[in-house]
Amino acid sequence: MKLNNLLILALLISFLFVGCERVKKVIEKKEIPKITVQEDLNAEKMASDLWRKIQGEKYWVNWKMWPGKEALYTGGREPHGALLTTYINEPALKTFIDKREQMQPGAIIIKENYMPDKTLVSITVMHKIEGFNPKVNDWFWAKFEPDGTITTAEKYGQTLILAGKVATCIECHSEQSANDYIFTSHLREGVSEAVKVEMEIPDIEKMAHELWNKMQSENYHVNWKMWPGKEACYEGKEPHGAFLTTYVNTAAHEVIMQKKEKMPPGAIIIKENYMPDKNIASITVMHKIEGFAPDAFDWFWVKFAPNGKVMTEEKDGKTITLAGKVAGCIECHGKQTSNDYIFTSPLKLEHMY
């Protein structure tokens, strides 16, 4: 193949990857825009989508404010407002809970910038989008007028829209590159206990640790009953052990015996997972805690190593702690919504499979 053909092929392929939206725009405009213009178009659309998303979520009602910051706090520096209110969505909040060094993809930080007289002048947003701009931590930057119009700036006689990989935002925020380009506070420090209580952030590790201690102090091996109808070391399925022993505390046991539909708050189910050679591999536990996870029947999930340490899992290059609202557990056990997320046997008598 000649060099020319190769170039055309490369162009064609790159168009395939550009996605329908941008290609459509190119065709409508009947011109081949330069890369910069194309990037602008895309950033503009992404910014409009972002604005619509945050309005739809009513962030000012439904999101938390930056941990430890009140509405209209002072100390804002140029180019931001004299008074600031900063909101974060749930993925951003998780960074604090997990004490991560970087926000995870999907994290959004919204900062409302006010004049000294409390007039809202602009809304600056950072949105982490995986793969968007890997060299500078994947932040999508945007500045909006209070009505949602994307702010523009004049530079070298050109009008730039302040959305996308905005050089001015990145340059100044680079000062904080060790803190994921964030100024407001240090991510690694997490949040203080007082803020945790105020924000109702549960300390998952602590909860898991307390649960383990409770299991040990109640000496469940001796004092709890096994799941009615199941013996020690019965055969199990993936992803749990080849052999299982399942214990229930009194609250859980009563529900099973009385054939009630749902476990009450306080119910605990402990499943010991054994390998084919009958060595113990892990201990998986479900603990119902009122209000802990209302959209997933309030179960607290945890997978302990035999020594009581909370186990972790590598997924997409990240370490996931297997405690709390563990997505993997919830997804699979979610097949059993009509049975309180429980597999081992139907709770209610009429409830035959």
Ligand code: HEC
């Ligand atoms: C000259 C430096 C500078 C520039 C330029 C700048 N920022 Fe900031 N930014 C800051 C500082 C300092 C803070 C901390 C709050 C404050 O003092 O205003 C901040 C805070 C933020 C925050 C809250 C999260 C954090 O980092 O603490 C967001 C969101 C934000 N800026 C977005 C933007 C966007 C979008 C742009 C570009 C349109 C931008 N910033 C341009 C200095 C800058």
Ligand code: HEC
């Ligand atoms: C791919 C599906 C799947 C995943 C993922 C999964 N489980 Fe299970 N789980 C089961 C099945 C099936 C059973 C029934 C016992 C068996 O056959 O292994 C079960 C049983 C249990 C039980 C006994 C109560 C019941 O539901 O019957 C507990 C406790 C438990 N799992 C905890 C966990 C925890 C904690 C996690 C996450 C760390 C998890 N499970 C992840 C499928 C799954």
